[in-house]
Amino acid sequence: MRTVVQDLPGSKIREVANAGLGRDNVLAFWFGEGDAPTPETVRAAAVRSLDAGETFYSHNLGLPELREAIARYASGLHRPIGAGRIAVTSSGVNALMLAMQALLDAGDEVVAVVPVWPNLTAQPAILGARVVRLALQSDAGRWRLDLDALQEAITARTRVLLVNSPNNPTGWTLTRAEQQAILAHCRRTGTWIVADEVYERICFADGAAAGRPACAPSFLDLAEPDDRLIVVHSFSKSFLMTGWRLGWLVVPEASTASFAKLIEFNTSCAPVFVQRAGLAALQDAGSSVAGVVAHLRVCRDTLLPRLEAMPGVSVARPEGGLYAFFRIEGTADSLTLAKRLVAEAGLGLAPGSGFGPEGEGWLRWCFASRDPGRLQAGADRLAAFLRL
Ligand SMILES: Cc1ncc(COP(=O)(O)O)c(C=O)c1O
Numbered sequence: 001m002r003t004v005v006q007d008l009p010g011s012k013i014r015e016v017a018n019a020g021l022g023r024d025n026v027l028a029f030w031f032g033e034g035d036a037p038t039p040e041t042v043r044a045a046a047v048r049s050l051d052a053g054e055t056f057y058s059h060n061l062g063l064p065e066l067r068e069a070i071a072r073y074a075s076g077l078h079r080p081i082g083a084g085r086i087a088v089t090s091s092g093v094n095a096l097m098l099a100m101q102a103l104l105d106a107g108d109e110v111v112a113v114v115p116v117w118p119n120l121t122a123q124p125a126i127l128g129a130r131v132v133r134l135a136l137q138s139d140a141g142r143w144r145l146d147l148d149a150l151q152e153a154i155t156a157r158t159r160v161l162l163v164n165s166p167n168n169p170t171g172w173t174l175t176r177a178e179q180q181a182i183l184a185h186c187r188r189t190g191t192w193i194v195a196d197e198v199y200e201r202i203c204f205a206d207g208a209a210a211g212r213p214a215c216a217p218s219f220l221d222l223a224e225p226d227d228r229l230i231v232v233h234s235f236s237k238s239f240l241m242t243g244w245r246l247g248w249l250v251v252p253e254a255s256t257a258s259f260a261k262l263i264e265f266n267t268s269c270a271p272v273f274v275q276r277a278g279l280a281a282l283q284d285a286g287s288s289v290a291g292v293v294a295h296l297r298v299c300r301d302t303l304l305p306r307l308e309a310m311p312g313v314s315v316a317r318p319e320g321g322l323y324a325f326f327r328i329e330g331t332a333d334s335l336t337l338a339k340r341l342v343a344e345a346g347l348g349l350a351p352g353s354g355f356g357p358e359g360e361g362w363l364r365w366c367f368a369s370r371d372p373g374r375l376q377a378g379a380d381r382l383a384a385f386l387r388l
Pocket of ligand 1: 032091092093094117164167168196198233234235236242245246247
């Protein structure tokens with residue numbers, strides 16, 4: 001086994017979840033998914049496809065009609081994007097790995113904005129690349145990017161900038177101006193931007209542009225079609241499809257054929273019945289995503305005031321995503337604290353250290369809950385644990 005693979009850290013979120021196995025009455029908010037099943041119309045499309053016998057290999061880049069539908073959907077949110085730039089993938093995490101495989105040789109340098117979902121930094125490490133971590137700052141209840149520090153970190157030696165916005169775990173979201181500056185800088189250094197925008201629709205900013213669906217600022221609003229930009233997407237979060245494993249990439253058209261080859265050697269194609277489900281999800285996207293986000297806003301606005309009111313707890317109001325990332329005064333070891341919360345309070349949260357050393361001392365709470373009452377009950381348990 002390669003040393004780099006042997007040395008991969010295990011998931012600390014799993015470690016906490018395993019500590020909760022077999023315990024009754026744990027309110028679990030540790031994983032990055034809600035408890036609502038995929039809508040019936042989407043499930044029915046997959047069943048119809050299976051009933052019709054669509055059980056064979058398919059195009060590497062995805063069904064042409066799904067690529068067209070994704071291109072229409074993305075063009076409705078951003079600048080026009082042709083279907084020739086879309087590659088359908090078997091999940092967001094697979095899309096990320098394909099982007100890394102396409103760009104990274106062993107020894108290459110990657111700059112990653114952190115803390116971040118650990119898969120983003122593990123994948124370049126698996127390929128033998130060197131990851132330079134650039135930490136977000138937490139100032140006065142807000143997460144902030146030090147743009148000067150980022151620009152200093154990205155040099156002509158930097159092959160890839162990895163940035164996830166809206167960010168898991170902090171909810172921090174890049175501004176349009178920051179994206180503009182980053183794009184201009186990366187054009188100068190010749191650096192590829194790999195933008196993980198899987199939470200773009202889960203954005204709580206007020207005042208979406210007139211007539212446009214709510215969406216976080218995206219590099220796809222700014223970049224030219226041939227810029228060195230790869231955008232990673234997923235059906236998991238905004239379409240409630242975590243278990244289906246379906247995602248997509250937006251890539252420069254000149255590299256689409258290379259991605260087709262890479263997909264051939266990874267998964268060959270996404271399952272057709274899953275792609276049919278994705279098509280159905282996009283057909284309903286207008287109303288279904290708005291409903292998902294409106295409910296998540298209720299969830300966020302249920303949990304956040306509870307955390308904000310707890311003495312000794314600091315939390316930034318997330319601008320997007322599914323998570324509240326918070327700190328309890330005096331916490332040095334978030335893994336131990338998360339395990340104690342499971343054992344002593346029946347509350348399942350993710351330890352901040354699972355998102356890198358920058359997350360140490362913090363905890364992540366996924367607030368995607370069908371019943372906001374569960375969030376209130378969880379907050380009661382936390383308050384009791386803290387003897388508030
Ligand atoms: C930032 C980020 N990117 C990508 C993904 C991948 O999602 P999936 O593989 O379910 O499509 C996740 C899932 O939690 C995530 O948080």
